[in-house]
Amino acid sequence: MPNASSWSASSPLLLLWEDSSGTRIFLSLLYAVLAISGTLSNVMVIYLVFSFKKLQTTSNAFIVNGCAADLSVCALWMPQEAVLGLLPPNSSSLRSAEYRLLRGGLLGLGLTVSLASHLLVAFNRYVLITKLPSVYQALYQRRHTGCMIGLSWALALLLVPLLPGLWTPGSAQQPPLRQTDGSSRYTALLLALAVLGQTALLLHCYLGIVRRVRGSAKRVSVLNFHLLHQLPFPAAPPPPRRAQRRLSSVSVLLLCCVFLLGTQPLVWVSLLGFFLRPAPPALQAASWLLLCALSALNPLLYTWRSEEFRRAARSVLPRADGPAAAPRPAAAAAGPAAAPPCPQL
Known part of the structure; x- marks a missing residue:
C-alpha cells in the first residue's frame, strides 16, 4: 500500500489508497449497493408522502427534505x-478539476441538507411532544415550515462554493485531513465542530422526548406521531402502554446510535488531525464511508417504526396473492393535510 504522500488528486474519495484490484472492486460494489438501496428507499419515502394525504405532515415534510438531499x-x-473506482488511477476523467468540483458539490450539497434535516426532524418532534399544542401550531405553520426547508438548502448552497475543500476530499494532492496547509486544517476543524454541535442539539431533543414519554401515562410513539385511527384503512390493536413506551424509547435510542455511528468517526478523525x-x-476513508452510508440508511431510520x-407501502407494493393495490388518493384526501394532532401528555 502506498504511503500518504502518494495520494493523487485523481483518486476517488474512498479507495483506501491501495493499488489492489480486489480492494477497488470491493469498494465499487459497496458503492453500487449503497447507491441502489439508498435511491430506492429515498424515492419510495418521497412517493408515499406525496401519494397519501395522511402522510403529508410537518414532520414528514422534513423527512422528505432529507430524502431529496x-x-x-x-x-x-x-x-x-x-465507476471511478474501476478506472485506472491515471484516467483523464479523474484528473479533470471541473469534474472533481462537480462531484464535491453534489456530495456537499446532499450531506449538508441531510444533516440539517436530521436536526429539523428532531426539533419538530421535541416541540410536538414536550410543548403545548398551541406552541407547536404557532411555530410550525406552513409558511414557517417552508422557510426552514428553504434555509437548509440556502445554507448548503452557500457553504459549497465558499468552502470547496470541506466536501471535496479528493481535490488536493493529499487527503484533506493530512494536508499541512492552514486552510485545510481549519476547514476540517470547522466540519468537526459543526457536526459535533448538531449532534449535541439532536441528542438534547431526543433524550428530552424519551424522558417525557417515560413519564407519561399515554401511549405515544416518538417515531410515529400520527394516531392510527386517522388512517383510511383499519388499524391494528395497540400494544400495552408500558411495552409501547419502552419500545418507543428504544427506537429513539437506536436512531441516535446509528446517527452517532455515521457522524462521530469523521468528527474525531478531524479533531485528531487538527x-x-x-x-x-484507511481510518479517514472509513469515517467518510460511514457518513455517506448514512444517506442510504436515513429513510429506514425514520419509517421502520411508522405504522x-x-x-x-403494503398498499402500493405487489402482493403474492393478488395484484398490487393502487394508492387511494380519494380516501386519503378526506384527512387534513396539516400537522398531526399534538398529544397532550
Whole structure:
C-alpha cells in the first residue's frame, strides 16, 4: 500500500489508497449497493408522502427534505464513485478539476441538507411532544415550515462554493485531513465542530422526548406521531402502554446510535488531525464511508417504526396473492393535510 504522500488528486474519495484490484472492486460494489438501496428507499419515502394525504405532515415534510438531499448522494454521487473506482488511477476523467468540483458539490450539497434535516426532524418532534399544542401550531405553520426547508438548502448552497475543500476530499494532492496547509486544517476543524454541535442539539431533543414519554401515562410513539385511527384503512390493536413506551424509547435510542455511528468517526478523525497528528488513511476513508452510508440508511431510520408508512407501502407494493393495490388518493384526501394532532401528555 502506498504511503500518504502518494495520494493523487485523481483518486476517488474512498479507495483506501491501495493499488489492489480486489480492494477497488470491493469498494465499487459497496458503492453500487449503497447507491441502489439508498435511491430506492429515498424515492419510495418521497412517493408515499406525496401519494397519501395522511402522510403529508410537518414532520414528514422534513423527512422528505432529507430524502431529496440524500438522493444527491445516493443517486448522483455514489454511482460515479462506483465507476471511478474501476478506472485506472491515471484516467483523464479523474484528473479533470471541473469534474472533481462537480462531484464535491453534489456530495456537499446532499450531506449538508441531510444533516440539517436530521436536526429539523428532531426539533419538530421535541416541540410536538414536550410543548403545548398551541406552541407547536404557532411555530410550525406552513409558511414557517417552508422557510426552514428553504434555509437548509440556502445554507448548503452557500457553504459549497465558499468552502470547496470541506466536501471535496479528493481535490488536493493529499487527503484533506493530512494536508499541512492552514486552510485545510481549519476547514476540517470547522466540519468537526459543526457536526459535533448538531449532534449535541439532536441528542438534547431526543433524550428530552424519551424522558417525557417515560413519564407519561399515554401511549405515544416518538417515531410515529400520527394516531392510527386517522388512517383510511383499519388499524391494528395497540400494544400495552408500558411495552409501547419502552419500545418507543428504544427506537429513539437506536436512531441516535446509528446517527452517532455515521457522524462521530469523521468528527474525531478531524479533531485528531487538527490537534495531534493525522489518522491513518484507511481510518479517514472509513469515517467518510460511514457518513455517506448514512444517506442510504436515513429513510429506514425514520419509517421502520411508522405504522402509517408500513401500511402505505403494503398498499402500493405487489402482493403474492393478488395484484398490487393502487394508492387511494380519494380516501386519503378526506384527512387534513396539516400537522398531526399534538398529544397532550
